[in-house]
Amino acid sequence: MTAHDPVLPSRPNAGGTTYVYDQFDAAFVRERVAEFREQVERRLAGALTEDEFRPFRLMNGLYLQLHAYMLRIAIPYGTLTARQLRQLAYIADQWDQGYGHFTTRQNLQYNWPKLVDVPDILDALADVDMHAIQTSGNCIRNITADHFAGVAADEIEDPRPTAEFLRQWSSAHSEFSFLPRKFKFAVTGAEHDRAAIMVHDIGLRIVKSPAGEIGYQVAVGGGLGRSPFICKVVREFLPRADLLAYLEAIMRTYNRFGRRDNKFKARIKILVHERGLDEIREAVEAEFAAMDRAPFAYDTQEFVRIAAFFAPPSYAKLPARSASLETAKLENRDFADFVSVNVAEHKIDGYAIVTVSLKPIGGIPGDAASHQMRVLADLAEKFGLGELRVSHAQNIILPHVKKDDLFALWRALDTAGLATANAGLVSDIISCPGLDYCSLATARSIPIAQAISRRFADLERQRRIGELGVKISGCVNACGHHHVGAIGILGLEKKGAESYQITLGGDPTFEASIGELLGPGVSAEQVPEVIEHIVEFYLAERQGDERFIDTWRRIGHQRFKELAWREGEDGSDI
Amino acid sequence: MALISEGAFVEDSWRRLADEEALPKSGKIIVSLSRLHAALQWLGAGSALGVFVPNTTDPAALVGALPRLSLIAIAFPAFADGRGFSLARLLRRAGFTGELRASGRIVADQYLHAVGCGFDRIEIPDDLAERQGEAQWRAALHARSLSYQRGYGAGGSILEQRRRGAK
Secondary structure (H helix, E strand, C coil): CCCCCCCHHHCCCCCCCCCCCCHHHHHHHHHHHHHHHHHHHHHHHCCCCHHHHHHHHHHCCEEECCCCEEEEECCHHHEEEHHHHHHHHHHHHHHCCCEEEECCCCCEEECCCCHHHHHHHHHHHHCCCCCCCCCCCCCECCCEECCCCCCCCCECCCCHHHHHHHHHHHCCCCCCCCCCCCECEEEECECCCCCCHHHCCEEEEEEECCCCCEEEEEEECCECCCCCECCEEEEEEEEHHHHHHHHHHHHHHHHHHCCCCCHHHCCHHHHHHHHCHHHHHHHHHHHHHHCCCHHHCCHHHHHHHHHHCCCCCCCCCCCCCCHHHHHHHHHCHHHHHHHHHHEEECCCCCEEEEEECCCCCCCCCCEEEHHHHHHHHHHHHHHCCCEEEECCCCCEEEEEEEHHHHHHHHHHHHHCCCCCCCCCCCCCCEECCHHHCCCCCCCCCHHHHHHHHHHCCCHHHHHHHCCCCEEEECCCCCCCCHHHCCEEEEEEEECCEEEEEEEECCECCCCCECCEECCCCECHHHHHHHHHHHHHHHHHHCCCCCCHHHHHHHHCHHHHHHHHHHHHHCCCCC | CEEEECCEEECCCCEECCCCCCCCCCCEEEEEHHHHHHHHHHCCCCCEEEEEECCCCCCHHHHCCHHHCCEEEEEECCCCCCHHHHHHHHHHHCCCCCEEEEEECCCHHHHHHHHHCCCCEEEECHHHHHHCCHHHHHHHCCCCCEECCCCCCCCEEHHHHHHHHHC
16 A cells, blocks of 8 residues: 555456455465565675575565666566556655566566665565566576467467466475576467467467367477577477476476586576487476376366456457447547557457557667556556556557547557557567666667667658567577567677677567577667668568568578678678 | 574484494494495494485485485585475485485575475584574574475465365
8 A cells, every 4th residue: 555546445456357366375475575574684684695695685586787776576477457557656656766667578677776675665566466576586487478368369268377377386486496597487378479488498388189178288498598499399288287297397307407517508498408308308207207196186176266367357248340449540540550550459349459569769668657657557447447468578568448448548648658659560679678777788778779769760661661570688698589589689799899790580489480690790870770771671572561570581591691791891881 | 514403403413424434333324325335234223324415316326225214415515506405305205204404505594495395404514504593594494384385395385275265
């Protein structure tokens, strides 16, 4: 409860759209906060050395960055209620500098908290069923999922009950809290992968067996970073009743055999790569067969309990076509453009899914000011059943908006500077914080994103270019997912200067591919120009309404490389 | 070394034998893994045998000896190296009911994890025991009253409590 939010008690978490803590979940999180409060005191008193304190602060989301601490808040499966978002705004004002940064793992980062304030921030999060548990450290991280979960037309099943089931199972796990390295899960239940599951340590895809039974395709060993790998399928069909047992078998295999001699080779992707999928599968299946299944006997019932929270909300019965929407589109060109770019089909007639871009032209990708968070919370309550999503593309989604309300919503977004119609277009750039914040970074990312965004400021031109994922990382750790950008940009440091490597052809979906290097690095100033050359070449070569990635696949990387080389002769040193 | 049991520092009634020391005929003796076979042959009925193993040990290598072992100490070379947790689980699953000891740089904040995986006692070097005294270990044992995992000893399983509540 906060002074900023006097009507809080009358706004419970929107029932029926996301998980609500019971007494046990609430007590669990409060105990974790109390434990961390004590750990901070013991660190300050010297009972814990900095080395010993480090993994515990990381397991509570607290990093030591370039200029200050950074606190990473978990937003499990990217789902937020209006009340929760309002509390995030309050925390930003009370203990930070009035803004937060949404990340590619559906988390939120505060960049300027003080160590002594962190326990209070965690308590404020617990007030709204939130936490920062396991958003860092060598443990199972926040479980991510399709940001269109529950509303996408191409869905077999909402992935969020599975993700919540895993969130609980993985929280403060006695055996798996000191793994060789971090461990990331992503879940999708749709035919199109919007959660980039194939570049996670484990990617779960909800599938239906020929007999109609729902289960999981389990893929393992994907990841980005300095050695990018696409997941390999370790089990084509896993019945739901076996999910936790099987995952435990994978985790135990990894905990025992994952490399610990070199932190750059410690992820499960390296284990799978070095031992081979067959050997890993054999080890996992042997462990799975040897396990005592009694502790998992009630998993299915527990899953059903959790799934009930994600039951579809009560939608109004509406015609598929909204006459007022069609009229508004005819009368307002900007609105029509917004609808064509940022609005997606909802599975229920008369409703739409709206992407609110956190990528204004020239802005910082993923940043949201506290006043914008409040506007979004209000609009979610007014037009969207009180629910929001965070996408891994660092945007906010309003998943249940009546088509009849789209125009009013757009006007309100526009007033708040949140109506940029660029979802999925060239200026909808994914970027890590880079050297402006991060202690690992070797180059800046945000200014590069801003420069590209300004270069392509013309939205008309962006629409003509069409769907194009530009992703920027400020170091080899690849937090900006550059490997899976149709255009990927990696910032490195060469002889004291920033140098940017450009890759083409990355794809984060089920057809996952890792981008291929275009040529030697270019300077920060040259990046926008090079991107423009690449885009112009694509426009000249594309057939029909082919996407960039499809043209690249059809004509081949070599053609793009040749272009780069020719441009190089003209003096733009690619 | 300091030995912690149920949140208290206790006397160690076991003696860890260096590899160059001769095997006594009786007593409570901990030997290294390489001497396990010889010790099993040598020790009489009145003595108790324990073994000290690295955290990379294949549990299959110990299975035959488990009925005759009263103690297994698993090395924790660094507190962030979590392999010992899985090895403890596997030894308990294989039927080991004797004392399971985590030996090395375990910190108090990991105490419940260790108990959850089947450890009874924690053995830490003196410099660590100086910074993290008995009070901290006692508090650590109660830091978590609830856990989400079933089949792990630490805390009350939330699922079981939910099931009781639902009835």
